[in-house]
Each structure stands twice: as C-alpha cells, then as structure tokens.
Amino acid sequence: MREMAGAVPEVSRDSETAGKQFYCRKEKSLGVLCSNFLKLYNRDGVDLIGLDDAAIKLGVERRRIYDVVNILESVGVVARKQKNQYSWKGFAAIPQALRELKEESLKENFGASGFCSSMKDLNENENKGSSQNANGEDNSSMLSKLESKREKSLWLLTQNFVKLFLCSDMDFITLDNAAAALLGDDHNSTAMRTKVRRLYDIANVFSSLNLIEKTHHPESRKPAYRWLGWTGKPNNGSVTTSDLQVPKKRIFGTDITNTKRKRADPLVGLKSNQKENVPVGIKHNDLENDGSVDKLKQHSRHSSAGFVYGPFTPRSEATVHDSAGHNSIQDLKTLASTYYPRYQNQGIL
DNA sequence: GCATCCCGCCAGCCG
C-alpha cells in the first residue's frame, strides 16, 4: 500500500482494460467505502476483521480503512483487538455506545450553555495506572504526549461530534459550527479548514450508518447535518451506490486508488501561506446560544420515511433495492472477487 | 466560486 506509487507506476493510462473507467470521486467516498465495509462484515460468523483483508476486499488503500474503522470504533461497531486486527461488534453495539457518550458528555457539562469551552482534554482520566515511564520522563510529560495525540485523533473527534448532537439540543449543525465548537478557542482558519475536512469524513460515514442526514439549515439555508440517531439499520440496509449487484459495473479492482490525477508539480515546497480569512464559523451562535434554537429544532421532524443517502446519490437505487431482498453472501462473494486489486493480492485468489 | 473531501506524504509509535 504505501508503495503504491512504486507498485503501480502509472500503468493507468491506455493500458488494456479497454474500458476507460473515468475517475469518479463520489464512488470513492468514505461513505461508500463504509457502506461496503459494513456490507462485507455485517454477517453471521464474522468476528475478526483484518485490516489487510478489508483493504484488499474493498479495493482501497489501507489508509482509508483506518479512517473508516476509527470512526466506526467511536460508535462501537468495531473494536480494536490488536495490531492489524479489529473485532466486529455490530450495530447492536451502537445504542450502548451512544448512551455512554451521552452520559460522558453530560458529566463533562458538554451540552449545556457553554459546552465548547471545555472541549479539550476531556479525557484526562482514562484509567491509566501504568506509570512505568522510562527514566527521565516524568508522568505528566508522558501523559501530555499521549494525550495530545489522542486529542487530535479521529476517534476522539468523532465522539465529540456525536456529543455535540447528543447534548446540545440542536438538530441542525453545520460543520463550520461543529468545527468551531470542537476547536475551542483557537479559530484560526487553517485549523478550521482541517477540522472541517475531518468532519466531512466523519459525516460521510455517519451518513452511511444513517446516524445523521445531510440537509440544510432551516433558515440559513446552509448545508447542515441533522441527527437521526440509531434507528436500527444503516441506510437501507444494503449498500448504497452501485457496486455489487450492478452486473456490468466497470472493473473496479483496477483502480485501487485508481488512476490518480497526478498533481502537476511535486515540489510544492513553499506555498505562499495565503490562507488568510475563511469565514470562521457562521457567526450565529447556534451552539452556545441558549434556548432560542429550540424553534429550529422541531422544524421538520423527519418528514418522510424516505432515506437520505448521505453525500452520494443512489442513482442505482432501484437496482440495489430489488435485489437487496437477498443481498446476501453471494453478492458479496462476487463483490469481493471482482474487487481484487491488482497490487499485491497473491495471498488469496 | 465555493462546498466537499480524496489522496497519499510522512511523522510517530510499536514490536
């Protein structure tokens, strides 16, 4: 994986595979990957998940698996077992995980009026106990190191994101607001931008889990997310986008990370730091605001039962739908086999 | 044009 570049030296171009698989960003979204991941492992008998296995079966770089898995771990769907291995907990673990998160956040006074103030280090405890630090390194130093690492993790960010929904009574949250809140005081544009990127990642997998739904803020019209909570199943219970079932789908396995669009100049060494102003947060204090948000809150209470597909549109919904009745292993088998990426898969096959 | 967010470089950590 990491040497992808070397392993797949721009074979991409005209080389065989007649088909011209165009690059389609949407098909590569974390949301789609997550759906496929869930589809692949949400079955009886599945207990352990090997990251390599997942990466190969899903035809993506391992790096992406880390993203999905880290987010899923935040809501209990999977749990880290050991290096390179996670255990599948299933959707049944979600309610409990959410309950705990809510409890935690309440304890930390997360929601309430000014929750954003104490966003940082809200995980100081962490049943430590292991103070066998190395010589010279005092406990605090060590802790802060680990802490800072943990503090920026996707795992924590995801949990805090959830807490935001669980504790503030707002139903609609824009990622800008979330980022601002989760960032605490430092609102510099660069940090915001990065944080928002990560939130988009999280939002995508949450959308595929159907925990949230993307809509627009009732008044500001701005894109925002609405909490749906765990209603029993991810999306429509089957994979969203094309993929599986589409009998004809183009060869997917050939594009692991696919024919990338190579950026022109590799030595971007010194970029002019021009990232000055970015509309930091939408000003309106949706968050810290007191009470007044309640009105927005009940605006549209789940109007239709129709699902929302998150970021990606299902255009192949019909297909997915009717054959979903028997989604099953067969499909997965096919999926897996057609997915074999052509970079290092000898193992199986 | 701006919202979205994929991609993969590369720094830490772990064994």
Add this chain to the structure above:
DNA sequence: CGGCTGGCGGGATGC
C-alpha cells in the same frame, strides 16, 4: 529498523 498508524492539508471534483 521495518511495518503499522493515522494526522494533515494540497488541490481535484462536484455542483
């Protein structure tokens, strides 16, 4: 030291 992890943000894609 090599491999596993995963933060991070450039810049491409979508609309």
